[in-house]
Amino acid sequence: MRVSNFVKISVGVLAGISMLTLVGPVVGETIATLPPAFPKGSSGPSELGLPFQDVTFPTDGGLTLRGWFIPAEQVDAPAIVYAPATRNDQRSGLSLVPALHRAGYHVLLFSYRGHALSDGRRWEFTYGDAESQDLDAAVRFLWETKGIYRVGVIGHSVGAASAIMSGARNDQIGAVAAVAPFNSVSEVWQTSRPLWVPSFILDWTMWVVEKSRGFHRDEIRPLDVVDQIAPRPLLLIHGTADQRITEDQVRRLYAAAGEPKSLWLVEGATHGGIRSPILDEMVQDVIAFFDNALRDREVYSPLVAGRPDGRSVAQQ
Numbered sequence: 001m002r003v004s005n006f007v008k009i010s011v012g013v014l015a016g017i018s019m020l021t022l023v024g025p026v027v028g029e030t031i032a033t034l035p036p037a038f039p040k041g042s043s044g045p046s047e048l049g050l051p052f053q054d055v056t057f058p059t060d061g062g063l064t065l066r067g068w069f070i071p072a073e074q075v076d077a078p079a080i081v082y083a084p085a086t087r088n089d090q091r092s093g094l095s096l097v098p099a100l101h102r103a104g105y106h107v108l109l110f111s112y113r114g115h116a117l118s119d120g121r122r123w124e125f126t127y128g129d130a131e132s133q134d135l136d137a138a139v140r141f142l143w144e145t146k147g148i149y150r151v152g153v154i155g156h157s158v159g160a161a162s163a164i165m166s167g168a169r170n171d172q173i174g175a176v177a178a179v180a181p182f183n184s185v186s187e188v189w190q191t192s193r194p195l196w197v198p199s200f201i202l203d204w205t206m207w208v209v210e211k212s213r214g215f216h217r218d219e220i221r222p223l224d225v226v227d228q229i230a231p232r233p234l235l236l237i238h239g240t241a242d243q244r245i246t247e248d249q250v251r252r253l254y255a256a257a258g259e260p261k262s263l264w265l266v267e268g269a270t271h272g273g274i275r276s277p278i279l280d281e282m283v284q285d286v287i288a289f290f291d292n293a294l295r296d297r298e299v300y301s302p303l304v305a306g307r308p309d310g311r312s313v314a315q316q
Contacts, residue, residue: 048098231260236263250265
């Protein structure tokens with residue numbers, strides 16, 4: 001009897017450990033990609049003292065996305081759309097708005113499906129598959145509803161990958177600034193994998209996530225389509241201390257892209273740090289990129305190296 005009970009307990013413990021090993025990473029991934037709470041009636045751009053509009057627009061699948069449109073003083077000005085990173089919504093682009101507004105740009109901040117007040121389920125983040133389609137919808141809104149035909153996109157992390165994929169298939173986007181973009185979901189999952197998580201567990205987790213959310217990792221490969229952005233300008237910005245997306249990845253992405261293109265490597269910047277505070281500090285340089293790209297579509301001049309604040313940035 002004692003032996004029988006011991007065997008039952010042992011089998012139960014092993015089964016529990018096995019279940020935890022398989023299910024735990026899936027639960028962890030869901031929590032890690034879950035968007036933050038968004039208080040209804042969030043004041044947003046009003047905190048900046050700027051006029052803005054609450055806007056809605058549909059996706060191809062019939063979902064309603066929501067965001068803020070901050071108009072420029074000149075109606076015929078170009079527009080910039082900000083594409084957020086994982087676990088971020090429209091609020092994450094607010095720090096860029098004042099400088100873009102002073103430079104004479106319309107700005108559209110929006111939230112992906114399942115984020116903030118946009119339609120969709122909160123636990124169905126797709127690493128750029130649906131998110132890039134949401135970016136398509138945001139750009140289409142500017143063209144068809146606002147009558148703005150010069151549009152640039154800034155994206156960080158998955159927003160950067162989404163910007164590349166959307167820009168590759170959508171010629172309504174006139175220029176792309178991609179901050180810490182990844183080459184493919186499969187590659188970034190491996191480079192971001194904690195040492196204690198076996199590779200086969202990571203593959204199992206991705207398989208479960210794909211099946212439950214209706215996407216496939218092989219369709220999320222910015223490396224394969226980045227060349228299709230040309231001849232529209234592309235700017236890649238990356239931190240040399242990024243431990244999620246390696247410098248080698250972004251260099252291969254740059255090599256695959258067509259002209260005109262620029263690569264800015266910021267010494268010592270991490271994956272999160274390249275967005276805040278560094279992108280906020282570099283915003284005037286990014287505005288210069290968009291000025292060259294959007295204010296006269298016939299002319300594009302590569303930016304010269306060197307920054308007035310002395311930060312070490314290698315441009316290629």
